Amino acid sequence: MRRYKVAILGATGMVGQHYIKMLKDHPWFKISGLTGKESVGKKYVEAVRGEAPPPPPDIADMEVLPNDPKHVDADFVFSCLPTEPARESEPLFAQAGFPVFSDASAYRMEPDIPLIVPEINPDHLGLIEVQRKNRGWDGYIVTTPNCTTVGLVLPLHPLWKALGLNRVVVTTMQAVSGAGYPGVASLSILGNVIPYISGEEHKVETETRKILGRLENGAIRYDKTYVLATCTRVPTLDGHMESILAETGRPATAEEVVNLLEEYVSLPQELNLPTAPRRPILVRREPDRPQTRIDVDAGSIQGMAVSVGRIRVDGNNVRMISLSHNLIRGAAGGTILTAELAAYQGLLD
Ligand SMILES: NC(=O)c1ccc[n+]([C@@H]2O[C@H](COP(=O)([O-])OP(=O)(O)OC[C@H]3O[C@@H](n4cnc5c(N)ncnc54)[C@H](OP(=O)(O)O)[C@@H]3O)[C@@H](O)[C@H]2O)c1
Numbered sequence: 001m002r003r004y005k006v007a008i009l010g011a012t013g014m015v016g017q018h019y020i021k022m023l024k025d026h027p028w029f030k031i032s033g034l035t036g037k038e039s040v041g042k043k044y045v046e047a048v049r050g051e052a053p054p055p056p057p058d059i060a061d062m063e064v065l066p067n068d069p070k071h072v073d074a075d076f077v078f079s080c081l082p083t084e085p086a087r088e089s090e091p092l093f094a095q096a097g098f099p100v101f102s103d104a105s106a107y108r109m110e111p112d113i114p115l116i117v118p119e120i121n122p123d124h125l126g127l128i129e130v131q132r133k134n135r136g137w138d139g140y141i142v143t144t145p146n147c148t149t150v151g152l153v154l155p156l157h158p159l160w161k162a163l164g165l166n167r168v169v170v171t172t173m174q175a176v177s178g179a180g181y182p183g184v185a186s187l188s189i190l191g192n193v194i195p196y197i198s199g200e201e202h203k204v205e206t207e208t209r210k211i212l213g214r215l216e217n218g219a220i221r222y223d224k225t226y227v228l229a230t231c232t233r234v235p236t237l238d239g240h241m242e243s244i245l246a247e248t249g250r251p252a253t254a255e256e257v258v259n260l261l262e263e264y265v266s267l268p269q270e271l272n273l274p275t276a277p278r279r280p281i282l283v284r285r286e287p288d289r290p291q292t293r294i295d296v297d298a299g300s301i302q303g304m305a306v307s308v309g310r311i312r313v314d315g316n317n318v319r320m321i322s323l324s325h326n327l328i329r330g331a332a333g334g335t336i337l338t339a340e341l342a343a344y345q346g347l348l349d
Contacts, residue, residue, distance in 0.1 A: 004348055006339075007033035007074040009067055009089070011044065014181050015080035015103055017052045018332035020044075024056050027274050028343055029336070031059060032074045035067040037085070049181040069096035076139075076348050078335055079104055082180070090141050097138035099348055101339045103331045105199075108143040108207060111219060115143050115210050116338045117150060118273070119266035119280050120157045123215055125342060130218040144338055147330025148172050148200060148231060149207040151242050151322045154306045154329075155281055156225075158260040159318060160212060164249020165225040166316075170204065173234040173241040175292070178326045189235045200231040239296035240326045246318045254313040257320075258283055261308055273340040275333055277304040284309035290323040303328030304337070 008019050011034035023029055039047030045060035054060065065071045067081070067089050076099040079090055086104030093100050107113045112131040114124040128140045145153070152170055159165060174197065176183045188194065205227040212223035234241075262283045268276035277299035284290050290298070290307035299305030303325035310321040324330055342348055 001028050001343065004029050004075040004343065005032035005073065006030065007035065007072045007077045009035045009077055009079040009093070010081035010085070012036050012039050012047045012049050012064065013080060014050060014177050014327055015331040017048060017050070018327045019078055019080065019336070020055050020059055021053070022275065022328070022332055022336055026336075028340065033072045034059075034062055034064050035072065036064040037067065039064040040066050069093050069098065072098070074098065076101065076339065078102075078332075078339070080331065091137075094135070094137045094139040094141050099139050099342065100141045101335050101342070102141060102143045103335055104143070105146065105203060107141050108145065109210065113141050113143055115145055115207060116341075117145060117153060117211055117334065118268045118276075118337045118341045120153060121211050121213075122267050122341055124220065125345065125347065126215050127218070127220070128347060142338060142342065144331070144335045145207045145211060146200070146203040147178055147324075147326035148174060148240050148242070149204050149211070150330045150334055151240050151306055151324030152204060152244060153208050153211050154324070155244070155261060155308050155320065155322050156208070156246060157212070158264040158281070159246055159248060159257065160223075160225070162260050163252050165246055166249060167226045167228070167247040168208070169228045169245040171230045171232070171243045172204070173232055173236070174200075175236040175238050175240060175326055176233065177238045178240060179233070184233060189233060192235065194233040195230070197231045197233055201229040204229040204231065236292045238325060238327055239292040239323055240330065241290070241292060242322045244320050244322060246320075248316050248318060251315040252313055252318065254311055257311055257313050257318055261311075268337055268341065271341075271344055273337060273344065275301055275304060275337045275340055277301045280305055282307050283311070290321060292323060295323050296325050299329075301333070304333050305329070
């Protein structure tokens, strides 16, 4: 595989910092540019937000560039811009010929823009061709889901395939880093639970159905599973926990469900992509796991596996708790894995 130059748009934020960390020794991708807004012209090390570990020396001294395709020298870009700047500038990068791999929500639900979890719907990358034709772009936009959707849809996928799914009810307990930096005010979240995150429930419900959907005649036909979400913010730092009730199409046993989850591997594992965890789902059998502090970094690639425990099955009703790292599997890591899949398929050349 050749080495590709990649720029990170919105590089100083919470997700941007995880790209820097995960791409440090990446065998295929090398960081060639970092963009921002307030921090333009500063050295990255002086601009980075929050309590970030020191960036590698070659990155620390890089100057933060304006978020403009003319200033970027790269084969493709990762976008971790906030929604509105992403809405404005991702099409400009795609028009200028860049493949854009985005964590932002701006274009996730557009009919001709793929929303990818590499283990579940790699074939949806087929929409790129449709998108280029529709929009006349040399480049393209590929999106990855909301950090909460990932922790739901990954453990659902093996059940959906083997048992079918009628209805899913999920209640989330989401970490403060999910809101970016500086996020929720400490006086609002310390010692508290906030039972509302604006727009989040709709994203989880619709994104899940798009990801499980079928690509047919150049369009995604949404999966029919009925998804109901309640999203809450809790005072943990990283890691979204989710309490899931899945009503399956046929009855199962706990042993069958555990086996389906534990044995689940898919295309990224078969291709041995650099950021693919050996097992995307790790089943915890202890009665009190997964726990946020202990399990958030789970996986042979740190933070890339979803931990699932408290599996209880009663006929068609499967109850379980999932935990996933919102900044790694739910953002930078999931998007790097998506770009690796695209590189493997020759979509970066
Ligand atoms: N946090 C998560 O768990 C998570 C998970 C999945 C997806 N996401 C999505 O990923 C994106 C980034 O989230 P985050 O948590 O990293 O946010 P963040 O900590 O607030 O960082 C945002 C970054 O965007 C830059 N920025 C802001 N406005 C800009 C503009 N007009 N042009 C260029 N750069 C601009 C900022 O740069 P300056 O410092 O230079 O102003 C900063 O680097 C969001 O769309 C979010 O919804 C986040």
